[in-house]
Amino acid sequence: MGEQKGSTNDATKLSLIFLKSLFARFGTPRAIISDRGTHFCNDQFAKVMLKYGVTHRLSTAYHPQTSGQVEVSNHGLKRILERTVGKNHTSWSNKLDDALWAFRTAFKIPIGCTPYKLVYGKACHLPIELEHKAYWALKHCNFDLKTAGDHRKVQMNELNELRDQAYENSLIYKEKTKKIHDSKIKNRVFNVGDRVLLFNS
Known part of the structure; x- marks a missing residue:
């Protein structure tokens, strides 16, 4: 009973965070992609998404590559921190705000x-x-x-x-x-009798 109450509180907090911090500040998005955590997969969150007309899509289980943009952003932040943090790696939290500012104000070619x-x-x-x-x-x-x-x-x-x-x-x-990427792929021609590696032999 106590565990269920805790999860409900977490779901309520998450819904409020979405409403106050994200929707009120940036407006409602067309779609939200999330993992399959219990924070996102519950009735309360589904009601909030339905009320504001937001499509909620779930990523494949155990597949972090689904959120590709997040992975790219984290990789960029990691590179900035690697260059700014000294030998004492405990100072990374102090440098994080500066790294985020540098990342957010840098020109990105893709966009x-x-x-x-x-x-x-x-x-x-x-x-x-x-x-x-x-x-x-x-x-x-x-x-x-x-x-x-x-x-x-x-x-x-x-x-x-x-x-x-x-x-x-x-x-x-x-x-x-x-x-x-496709231009670098070489087409291989196999003849009968050639020794090849099979994916699932």
Whole structure:
């Protein structure tokens, strides 16, 4: 009974995290791909996904390669940390924020922009830039809600166009990579009597 209550609490927490941290900040996605953990496979999570019209897809069991983008991102972060962390590897947690900032603001060829721009729709500005431009922005906005609202709608449309463009760039990059890979494959011609290795002999 206690175990079941604990899992229910976990499911409730996860649903709240999705609603507050992800959906409220970035909007509801079209689909979510997750593993087959009990956090994602329960009635409460399914109800939340159904309510907001999100398609929930499950990855193959014991197959982490399903989340390919996550694997690529983790590999990139690992390389950054390997270069920045010294001989004392316990300092990696202190360097993680800097590594994440470097990763998010670096230009990615497959999507044709930075991950930061893909999420927020604008270039990453340093605090010193914001400090000097804060008064100008406040004066420019002038607390006119209609103007600010219209400007925000334009920004949202631009962000959608940017994401569509990033998706197309990603597909083009994948096609080019596949062509390069396929060009290196050599076609083998086997004759009767040749010794070959069978996959399942």
